[in-house]
Amino acid sequence: MRCQVSVLYFARSAELAGLRSETLSVPRQITSLQLWEEIVKAHPRLAVIQDQVVFAVRQEYVLLGDQLLVLQPGDEVAIIPPISGG
Amino acid sequence: MDETEDVPKDFIKLKSAKLSVDEVSELVVSPYCGAVSLFIGTTRNNFEGKKVIHLEYEAYTSMAETEIKKICRDVRQKWPSVKHIAVHHRLGVVPITEASVIIAVSSPHRAESLEAVMYCINTLKASVPIWKKEIYEDEYSWKENKECFWANSEK
Numbered sequence: 001m002r003c004q005v006s007v008l009y010f011a012r013s014a015e016l017a018g019l020r021s022e023t024l025s026v027p028r029q030i031t032s033l034q035l036w037e038e039i040v041k042a043h044p045r046l047a048v049i050q051d052q053v054v055f056a057v058r059q060e061y062v063l064l065g066d067q068l069l070v071l072q073p074g075d076e077v078a079i080i081p082p083i084s085g086g
Numbered sequence: 087m088d089e090t091e092d093v094p095k096d097f098i099k100l101k102s103a104k105l106s107v108d109e110v111s112e113l114v115v116s117p118y119c120g121a122v123s124l125f126i127g128t129t130r131n132n133f134e135g136k137k138v139i140h141l142e143y144e145a146y147t148s149m150a151e152t153e154i155k156k157i158c159r160d161v162r163q164k165w166p167s168v169k170h171i172a173v174h175h176r177l178g179v180v181p182i183t184e185a186s187v188i189i190a191v192s193s194p195h196r197a198e199s200l201e202a203v204m205y206c207i208n209t210l211k212a213s214v215p216i217w218k219k220e221i222y223e224d225e226y227s228w229k230e231n232k233e234c235f236w237a238n239s240e241k
């Protein structure tokens with residue numbers, strides 16, 4: 001079962017993907033690493049930052065790895081490169 | 087005494103207009119507080135020998151505001167006497183010497199507001215989804231806070 005999620009790109013990831021946001025159809029249950037791999041399939045240039053990003057899923061940080069995500073239609077998934085506020 | 091008893095408030099703003107130290111300090115002033123402590127983060131003109139022309143900030147705005155609210159909640163747990171907290175962060179272009187962030191905290195006595203301000207800026211740098219781009223003469227660089235646990239700095 002798949003659903004549509006909103007993927008948001010920031011900072012270097014927006015430059016590499018060439019866009020700031022899009023809707024993607026992804027499996028409802030997926031590990032965070034598998035989700036990253038789906039996104040890289042769509043935007044191969046993102047592969048270079050794999051070691052440096054985390055996700056924010058429904059505005060909670062998620063590391064790339066085995067964590068199982070249960071996604072709902074319309075969920076926000078953001079690519080979060082290393083932050084530099086302040 | 088004032089009827090409203092000055093309910094503790096958090097003032098959080100992300101904006102592209104120039105930040106004002108007067109405005110931020112006035113937000114936290116309270117007749118119950120003898121101390122207002124401030125941190126101002128300003129733009130430096132150099133990094134590792136390169137001339138910085140200006141900084142540019144972007145944010146995941148809705149999540150940044152939520153994360154700053156969490157920081158305020160943590161501050162009130164650690165320093166219960168803290169009265170008001172204001173965090174203003176600038177987005178977009180920030181010229182040299184102008185402020186990118188101003189944090190103000192009021193408390194009855196000075197120790198709590200001084201400690202709370204330091205906690206706010208340190209935690210902001212570790213957890214709030216805001217990004218800074220340093221623009222040099224010939225290139226630019228996305229900065230990475232050393233506080234950010236997923237940055238690659240040691241690899």
